[in-house]
Structure formats: structure tokens, C-alpha cells
Amino acid sequence: MRAIRRGDRGNAVAEIRSILRSLELLPPMRELGTRAEFDEQTEVAVRAFQQSRGLSVDGQVGDETWRALDAARWRLGARTLYQSVPDPLVGDDVRQLQERLLEMGYDVGRADGIYGSRTARAVATFQREVGLPPDGACGPHTMHALRRLGRKVVGGAPLALREAAKLHQSGRALINKTIVIDPGHGGPDLGVVVPDGVLRWTEADLAFDLANRLEGRLAAAGMRVHLTRGPAPAAELGDRERTQLANDLNADLFISLHIDGYDNPDASGVATYHYGSDNGVNSTVGERLAGLVQREIVMRTGMHDCRTHAKTWELLRLTRMPAVRVEVGYLTSSVDRAQLIDPLFRERVVEAIVAAVQRMYYPVEDDVPTGSIDVSSLRATVAAST
Known part of the structure; x- marks a missing residue:
């Protein structure tokens, strides 16, 4: 609308x-x-x-x-919650229930505010353990039982613990891991558009070029790579369709590429975003990936550091894997634009992201200094192992 x-x-x-x-x-x-x-x-x-x-x-x-x-209309306890197909219940009350279950040690995945099958299974498990009929619906009796019991998980946030355990179990090699790369905008949505003489630079085109280059580099390193769109999709894709694609592919990572724009032409620099809410629920693996991407791009390109930030955008909240959105400079900045239209500069950005992805799978104790990974060696590593 x-x-x-x-x-x-x-x-x-x-x-x-x-x-x-x-x-x-x-x-x-x-x-x-x-x-x-x-x-x-x-x-x-x-x-x-x-x-x-x-x-x-x-x-x-x-x-x-x-x-x-x-x-935001809904508060926990105001209505009975249940799994509804194909239109699931959505609301702050669902998110509050999910966060409560997470505190008690039940696996609902990310607290996304959507009452799906995973949430219903967690509720049914809780009901079974407290002697209630395990119907997966959260009504008055289930709410009363939830209020009576305290949290079970101690020593860390449950979602963070599960994400970290999954990352550790996957190993440090990139081979056979699945990544979804999302070039922002596309189709009739060009994103930020800046005329430059007889030319016209668009966010959609530059984001796709970055994604296409990144696809080649990560595929050479052994990853299974999927793009959410081609250079000119027939229809505009919303964020929900993009996240659904990543979830359907059971991807290990999701990286969305954008280029910013602002009324002030002096605004410049790179920023990276990860999932995080105002009540302290966040993706710790996503936060780590965002930090690595941000530091690698700043180190390898010299772009102004606009840092990392937590957001609840659907693109980050609805993905079931660590996800980041990278704003690679401001197309409205003459300084950033001069760099972004240079293919060699875009190649350095891609190398930075590849290095960050590889570093994320290193155990923290084995991490290496920012800017030290030779991305070209990743191809040789794959060739030697196949």
C-alpha cells in the first residue's frame, strides 16, 4: 500500500x-x-x-x-492463541509467549510473533509436562501454568546458545554450506536512483552486480549459493518472499545487499544490520557476522564506518538463519558514488564479505586479524579437497 x-x-x-x-x-x-x-x-x-x-x-x-x-494491539492473555493454517495468528502476544517459552528452555526458534508449527509444538510439549491436554493452543489454563513456573535456562540466552551450538557443529569449512544472497530491490523497484550526466545509477543494478560477484566467489569456495532475484525480475519481490525463499532452502546464512541514499549529500559510509529487539532478544551469530562484515569492508575499502545496528526488519526477523543487511555506501554521496561505480572497488567489497563469511565459521579462539585473509586462497583450498 x-x-x-x-x-x-x-x-x-x-x-x-x-x-x-x-x-x-x-x-x-x-x-x-x-x-x-x-x-x-x-x-x-x-x-x-x-x-x-x-x-x-x-x-x-x-x-x-x-x-x-x-x-502491537495484542497483549499476552487477551485472546486464545492457536495454530491457524494458512493464516497464522500474528501479534505481540505471540512474541511474548515465544519469549516466555524460550526462557523456560523450549525451542520456538526466533521470537518472530507468528504462531506457527514450531510454537505450537513447544506449547504442546509444555502442556504435556505440566499435565494439561497437549493441544498446542495457549488458552486460560495454559496461561495460568506459564505464570506459575519460572525460567529453566540459566547461563545464557537460549536462542543464542542454540545458534552458537549449530554454528560450532557445522565445522569451519565453507564447502556444502548454503547461503542466500539478496540483491535489494529489483523489477519496477529501482531503489535509490541518481542521474549522472547521460547515465543513471540505480541501487537495484549495483546491488545485483555485487550479489553476482559474491555468488561467484562463494561458489568457488565451495558454498551452495542462491540469489533471491535475477538482474530484471518480472515482478517486485517483498521482504517476506525473500525470507521465505531462504527458509525453504534451509539456508545457513542470509546476506542482503543494499546501497543507501539520503537528502544530505554529505552522508556517506557503510553500515551493517542484524536482528535484535528492544527487549534484548537478538541473533548473536547474526550480530557476529554483521561485525565481521563491517570491519572487513571498512579495512579493505577505507569507507567511513557507520557501524553495526540491531533492527527488527522482517528481512532479519523472519529468517530462520543468521541474517545481515549491508548498506554499502550512499549513492547520493559523490565520494561513495565514485567508488561504487568502479568495478574494482565493488570487487574489494565482495572480497571483504567473503573473508567475513569464512571468519564467522572459525572458532573465536582461532580467529584472524581483520584484512588478513587472502580470499584467492579459498578457491585453492576447495580444489585441493575435492
């Missing part, structure tokens, strides 16, 4: 303002639906909501912000 922004009126704006009031981000007020206005106060409240949820802070209600607002 078109993003709802300041100046808009109507029932959708009234709904947004109602949710913001329930979250105490707007003062109580009674208003008629079609007369409700998306005013400055509403924009400030939307920005505060986006900031608190780890979303992109633009003060507008697009698809992802709307879904987050819709989920």
Missing part, C-alpha cells in the same frame, strides 16, 4: 491514532474516523514507535510499520 503520511485523513489514520493511543504514544482523544488527520503529533508518535521497535524511522506508516502497529 502507499505509505500513510502527514497530511493524510481517513479511517486508516483514525486506526493508526487509536493504536498509538493504546500504546500511550498519543494522549486520549475521541475523534470521528474520516476526519482523523495524520498531523505533526501523529508523525512524532509514529517515529517514537518505529524507534522503539527497531524499524526504519521515517514517520510514515508503510507496510512493515502497519504490520508492527497491528501486532
Whole structure:
């Protein structure tokens, strides 16, 4: 849908303002639906909501912000939760239940706020252990049992422990591991577009070139590599379709490549994002990969370091494997653009990401200094082992 922004009126704006009031981000007020206005106060409240949820802070209600607002209506215990196919229940109450189960040692995967089969199995296991009918639905009796019991897992976050154990068991070699590379945008969505004389540079084209180069390097190192799109897909892919592809492939890693843009032409540099929420739930392996990617790119290219950041974007939250999104510079910056349009520079970015992926599978005690891995040697290692 078109993003709802300041100046808009109507029932959708009234709904947004109602949710913001329930979250105490707007003062109580009674208003008629079609007369409700998306005013400055509403924009400030939307920005505060986006900031608190780890979303992109633009003060507008697009698809992802709307879904987050819709989920925020619900608090755990307000309704019975159950697995519904094909339209699963979604909400903050589901996320709160998942986080509670994680604290108690049950495996629900990532707390994504979606009541899927994994969550239903965890609830059924809990019910069986406390003597309730194991129907996988969370109603009043199950809620009462959950409130009576404390956490079982001590000494670390359960999700982090499981992610770290899986990474350790997979071994340090890249051979036969599966990675999904996501070139941002594509199709009718060109992303950031900057005219340059008779030429026109687009985020979609540059992101695909980076992804295509990265695919070749990682395949040469022995990985099974999949791209979420080709150079010109027939239809625009949403983030949910991209994450579903990665989940269906049971990928080990997910890397999304983007190039930023901003009204201020002085904005420049590289930033990397991983999954993390405001309540401390995050992907520790994803955070480590983000840090490695960020440091390797900064070291090998000299780009300004805009650091790593935790976000709850669906692209990071809905993937069931460690996932990062890399914003490789600002196309709106003359400095970054001059580098990005140089194929040799893009090759250095790709080498940095390959080095980061290899380092992530090294045990921490065997890690090597940033910038020290000779990426060209990875091909020889694969050839020697096959």
C-alpha cells in the first residue's frame, strides 16, 4: 500500500491514532474516523514507535510499520492463541509467549510473533509436562501454568546458545554450506536512483552486480549459493518472499545487499544490520557476522564506518538463519558514488564479505586479524579437497 503520511485523513489514520493511543504514544482523544488527520503529533508518535521497535524511522506508516502497529494491539492473555493454517495468528502476544517459552528452555526458534508449527509444538510439549491436554493452543489454563513456573535456562540466552551450538557443529569449512544472497530491490523497484550526466545509477543494478560477484566467489569456495532475484525480475519481490525463499532452502546464512541514499549529500559510509529487539532478544551469530562484515569492508575499502545496528526488519526477523543487511555506501554521496561505480572497488567489497563469511565459521579462539585473509586462497583450498 502507499505509505500513510502527514497530511493524510481517513479511517486508516483514525486506526493508526487509536493504536498509538493504546500504546500511550498519543494522549486520549475521541475523534470521528474520516476526519482523523495524520498531523505533526501523529508523525512524532509514529517515529517514537518505529524507534522503539527497531524499524526504519521515517514517520510514515508503510507496510512493515502497519504490520508492527497491528501486532502491537495484542497483549499476552487477551485472546486464545492457536495454530491457524494458512493464516497464522500474528501479534505481540505471540512474541511474548515465544519469549516466555524460550526462557523456560523450549525451542520456538526466533521470537518472530507468528504462531506457527514450531510454537505450537513447544506449547504442546509444555502442556504435556505440566499435565494439561497437549493441544498446542495457549488458552486460560495454559496461561495460568506459564505464570506459575519460572525460567529453566540459566547461563545464557537460549536462542543464542542454540545458534552458537549449530554454528560450532557445522565445522569451519565453507564447502556444502548454503547461503542466500539478496540483491535489494529489483523489477519496477529501482531503489535509490541518481542521474549522472547521460547515465543513471540505480541501487537495484549495483546491488545485483555485487550479489553476482559474491555468488561467484562463494561458489568457488565451495558454498551452495542462491540469489533471491535475477538482474530484471518480472515482478517486485517483498521482504517476506525473500525470507521465505531462504527458509525453504534451509539456508545457513542470509546476506542482503543494499546501497543507501539520503537528502544530505554529505552522508556517506557503510553500515551493517542484524536482528535484535528492544527487549534484548537478538541473533548473536547474526550480530557476529554483521561485525565481521563491517570491519572487513571498512579495512579493505577505507569507507567511513557507520557501524553495526540491531533492527527488527522482517528481512532479519523472519529468517530462520543468521541474517545481515549491508548498506554499502550512499549513492547520493559523490565520494561513495565514485567508488561504487568502479568495478574494482565493488570487487574489494565482495572480497571483504567473503573473508567475513569464512571468519564467522572459525572458532573465536582461532580467529584472524581483520584484512588478513587472502580470499584467492579459498578457491585453492576447495580444489585441493575435492
